[in-house]
Every structure is written in C-alpha cells, then in structure tokens.
Amino acid sequence: MIEKPLLNFPLVSIITVNYNQPEITCDLLESLTHITYPSIEIIVVDNASPSKNPDIILEKYPYITLIKSDLNLGFAGGNNLGIRVAKGKYALLINNDTEVDSGFLEPLIAKLENNPEIGVVSPKIRYFFTPDTIQYAGFTPINPITIRNNGIGFNEIDHGQYDSDAQTNYAFGAAMVIPMKVMKEVGLMADIFFLYYEEMDWMQRIKDAKYKIFYVHSSLVFHKDSITTGTMSPLKIFYLNRNRLLYMRRNVHGMIAIASLFYQVFIAIPKNLAVFLLKGKFRLFIAYARAIIWHIKNLHNPELYQSPRLN
Numbered sequence: 001m002i003e004k005p006l007l008n009f010p011l012v013s014i015i016t017v018n019y020n021q022p023e024i025t026c027d028l029l030e031s032l033t034h035i036t037y038p039s040i041e042i043i044v045v046d047n048a049s050p051s052k053n054p055d056i057i058l059e060k061y062p063y064i065t066l067i068k069s070d071l072n073l074g075f076a077g078g079n080n081l082g083i084r085v086a087k088g089k090y091a092l093l094i095n096n097d098t099e100v101d102s103g104f105l106e107p108l109i110a111k112l113e114n115n116p117e118i119g120v121v122s123p124k125i126r127y128f129f130t131p132d133t134i135q136y137a138g139f140t141p142i143n144p145i146t147i148r149n150n151g152i153g154f155n156e157i158d159h160g161q162y163d164s165d166a167q168t169n170y171a172f173g174a175a176m177v178i179p180m181k182v183m184k185e186v187g188l189m190a191d192i193f194f195l196y197y198e199e200m201d202w203m204q205r206i207k208d209a210k211y212k213i214f215y216v217h218s219s220l221v222f223h224k225d226s227i228t229t230g231t232m233s234p235l236k237i238f239y240l241n242r243n244r245l246l247y248m249r250r251n252v253h254g255m256i257a258i259a260s261l262f263y264q265v266f267i268a269i270p271k272n273l274a275v276f277l278l279k280g281k282f283r284l285f286i287a288y289a290r291a292i293i294w295h296i297k298n299l300h301n302p303e304l305y306q307s308p309r310l311n
Contacts, residue, residue: 003110009039010113012105012177013086016042016096017078020049022056024224025096029061037105041065043082044096047072074194075173080308083188088180094221095174099128101220108177108219111165119182119211120203122171123219126158134158135223138168138215142200144256145263147244152215168215169207173199175221178206180310185209187307190250196236197243204251205307234287241272242291249295250305 014032018025025044032042042064046054048071058066067081079093090109094100108121125136137153149169153162176199186205189198203213245264252260269292276285298304 003107003114006106006110006113009037010089010109011087012037012040012090012092012109013082013088014040014042014092014094015045015079015082015086016094017045017047017075017082018049018054018057018096019047019072019078020052021096022049022052022054025054025057026060028094028096028098028100029057029064031099034102035100035105036103037109040105041087043067043086045069045078045082047074047078073191074198075196076189076193076198077191080188080191083183083310086180090177090179091183092175092177093173094176095223097128097224098125098174099222099224100175101222104219104221106219107216111214111216112177112179115212115214117210117212118214119186119206119209120171120176120178120213121216121219122168122176122214123221124153124158124162124215124217125172125174125221125223128222128224131222132157134162135225136172136174136215137162137217138166139170139172141169142247144248144252145260146268147248147252147260147264162215163217165217166215167212169213170200170203171213174223182206182209182211183310187309190307192304192306193239193243193246195239195243197240197247201247201250232284234283237284237287238291241288242294245291245295246304 016025016028044057044064045067046069048069054066058064069081073081083091090112104123108123111121112118127133127135134153134156136151139152140150142149186209189202193201248260272288273285276288
C-alpha cells in the first residue's frame with residue numbers, strides 16, 4: 001500500500017507519563033526536538049513522583065504542558081489524564097523511556113490520514129541499548145485459553161524482514177497513535193488495569209468497533225525496556241498476572257471463557273506458584289498469590305467491566 005504524502009500536518013498531541021524519572025523523560029523530549037513533523041504539542045503527566053521533582057522537565061522544556069497528578073494513576077490513568085487535555089486530531093502515547101527517529105511521525109500520520117478504517121498505528125520498535133534488535137513489529141492474536149500471545153519480530157536482528165506495513169492484532173503501548181475520534185467512540189483505557197494489558201484490552205475494544213490496527217515499518221522508535229518496573233520485580237509479577245486474568249474476564253465469553261477459567265485455575269496458576277516456590281523466589285510467589293487473591297476479592301465487582309469515556 002503506497003501512502004499519499006501528507007498535504008497538511010494535523011496537530012498531534014504527544015503524551016508521555018513520568019514517574020520519578022525526570023532525566024529519562026528529558027531524554028525523550030530532547031529526541032523530540034529533532035523530529036521533522038511540524039505540528040505537535042507535548043503533554044507530560046507526572047504520576048505523583050514520590051522523590052524526584054518533575055519541575056526540572058518544565059524548566060528545561062518550558063513549551064510543554066506538565067500535568068501533576070495527585071495520585072499515581074498507572075499507565076492507563078496517567079495517559080487518560082493527558083488525553084483529556086489534548087487538543088490534537090491524533091494522540092501519540094509514548095513511553096518516557098523511549099527515544100525517537102527524527103522522521104518517525106510522518107509515516108504514522110500518513111497511514112491514518114489515508115486510511116480512515118484504521119483506528120491505531122504503532123511504529124517498528126527496536127531496543128535502545130541493542131539498536132539492531134527488534135522488540136515490536138506486530139503482535140499475534142491472544143490465545144483465549146492461555147491469554148498469551150507473541151510479539152512478531154521479538155528479539156530478532158533487523159535485516160529488513162519486517163520492512164512492509166501490515167495489519168496486526170494489537171498496537172504496542174510503548175508507542176501508538178490513535179485518532180481522537182476513535183477514542184470518543186470507544187472510550188479511553190480502562191484505568192483499573194493500572195499497568196500491563198490495558199492497551200491489549202483497549203485494542204480489543206477498538207477492533208470490536210470495526211477498526212483495523214496497523215504496524216508501520218518506516219517509523220522507528222527505540223525503547224529502553226523495563227526501566228520503571230524491573231525485569232522480574234514483584235510489582236511486574238503482580239500486575240502482569242492480575243491483569244492477564246482481568247483481560248480474560250473482560251474479553252473472553254461463553255464456553256471459551258469456561259475453558260479458559262479451567263486452564264487458569266487448574267493448570268497455569270498451580271504451575272506458576274510451584275515454580276516460584278521451588279526456585280526460592282518467595283517475593284515473586286507472594287506477588288503472584290496476591291494477584292489471584294485480588295480476583296477472589298473482586299469476584300462480583302462491577303467496576304471491573306467499566307471503561308472511562310472521553311466527552
């Protein structure tokens with residue numbers, strides 16, 4: 001598919017969430033000073049950083065909008081806060097631990113401008129510290145039983161094997177562009193997720209509204225993965241596993257939901273608990289157990305199925 005060149009440059013609201021990492025956020029903002037797309041606003045949401053004052057971000061880049069949340073709202077809630085004040089036709093949600101190629105934005109906006117049936121686009125994402133290695137070139141579908149999927153191109157050396165745009169199953173929360181009109185139609189991310197799986201749930205709702213999701217190969221972003229949560233921290237284990245089940249409860253229905261619940265209760269959960277215990281990873285064992293207990297406590301909580309709207 002050959003995209004028509006952009007004849008105008010609609011305003012793009014670039015939104016990133018900062019949590020106790022003003023230096024990392026400033027690295028992203030510095031890379032954004034070199035982009036060639038001429039029509040942007042930048043919104044930084046500080047998620048109630050406990051010790052590092054986010055004001056240094058505004059001091060260094062006074063043209064941005066800095067929103068200070070009184071609470072840590074997580075990835076979903078922090079981005080939702082930024083979206084609510086955004087003025088752009090499009091919103092780029094981008095992790096603060098990324099840096100961008102100078103021409104990364106034009107291909108993403110051209111894809112959306114030329115194809116109104118597309119609801120979300122994500123760029124090619126490579127690792128910042130191993131910049132020849134791919135992190136994201138699309139996603140396979142989530143298996144409705146195991147609630148797991150795979151990243152296309154994940155950890156592969158980039159030899160150009162994914163140098164064509166492709167429809168994919170999910171965008172990547174580290175960098176994705178969504179038209180404001182799509183968000184007004186389907187709502188915002190469900191902030192009950194807080195961290196992990198929120199964009200997967202959002203993408204499913206966008207697909208349910210009959211929009212397509214695309215990977216755009218000619219847009220490039222570099223990701224410093226897992227700076228905030230750590231590789232295997234208790235925080236990451238808790239939210240990944242709590243939210244995998246939350247995604248299942250929100251998106252898997254009928255007989256498949258019964259099969260998925262059986263798999264989780266009798267196979268996945270006992271196996272994962274046993275692995276953490278046998279390896280002596282007691283803090284991760286406790287974090288995983290807390291994720292399961294959360295679901296027991298919230299077995300009949302109607303808030304699990306709600307999503308905020310964009311007025």
